[in-house]
Amino acid sequence: MIETLLQLSSGAASGSTTGTGNSYSFIILMVVLFVVMYFVTIRPQRKRQKEEQEMRNSLEIGDEIITIGGIVGKVVTIREEDLVIETGADRTKMKIQRWAVNTNKTKMEQHRKEVEAAKEAAKKKKEEKAAAKGKAVKGKTEKAEESSEKKEEK
Structure with missing residues (x-):
């Protein structure tokens, strides 16, 4: 990416035939670079500062x-x-x-307990779902065995 910037800047400085095209692409590239830097560094930092301020105010x-x-x-x-x-x-x-x-620390402990409770509830729900699915499969197998026994009797 840096090489591209250098090539674009040297091309614009040397006065190549497509000088205006290079200068426009350089400006677009700089805008894209600024937007990427904003989302990678500035935005997460502001979010972190806001969370810290909320913690201090609460x-x-x-x-x-x-x-x-x-x-x-x-x-x-x-x-x-x-x-x-x-x-x-x-x-x-x-x-x-x-x-x-x-x-x-008090709020951190409360948050940790809430997260653990949510994980535990999700785990129980998953186990119940698996158990219900297992019963459905078991019921289907029993019906299949009964029908095969009836066919054998005939």
């Missing part, structure tokens, strides 16, 4: 959190831009900025 008193510095604590007080957390066995209180929260 903090509640009693949530166990981990800060960007690695401090683990329980939220005691919530204000506009800062939190007070308790940490350690001696319940030391620390005031931190809301943006310094990295992970909400």
Whole structure:
């Protein structure tokens, strides 16, 4: 791709016979490259930032959190831009900025349990479906055996 860009730019600079065609294709190529870069890097980063902001805004008193510095604590007080957390066995209180929260362990555990419950429900449903299918196959085989026995009797 880089080679193509270099060829297009050198062709336009050398003044080839199709100079306008090359310059249009170069512009189109640059636009396509920008669109690809947007969807590969910028959009996922914005999505991640939005999720982090939602997590920070949904903090509640009693949530166990981990800060960007690695401090683990329980939220005691919530204000506009800062939190007070308790940490350690001696319940030391620390005031931190809301943006310094990295992970909400309480919400993460709840989400993990919900995912496990959903997987378990899907597994049970799949097993029930397989069992029902097995009964249907078993019923068909029994009917086939009965009909073959009747034919043998005749």
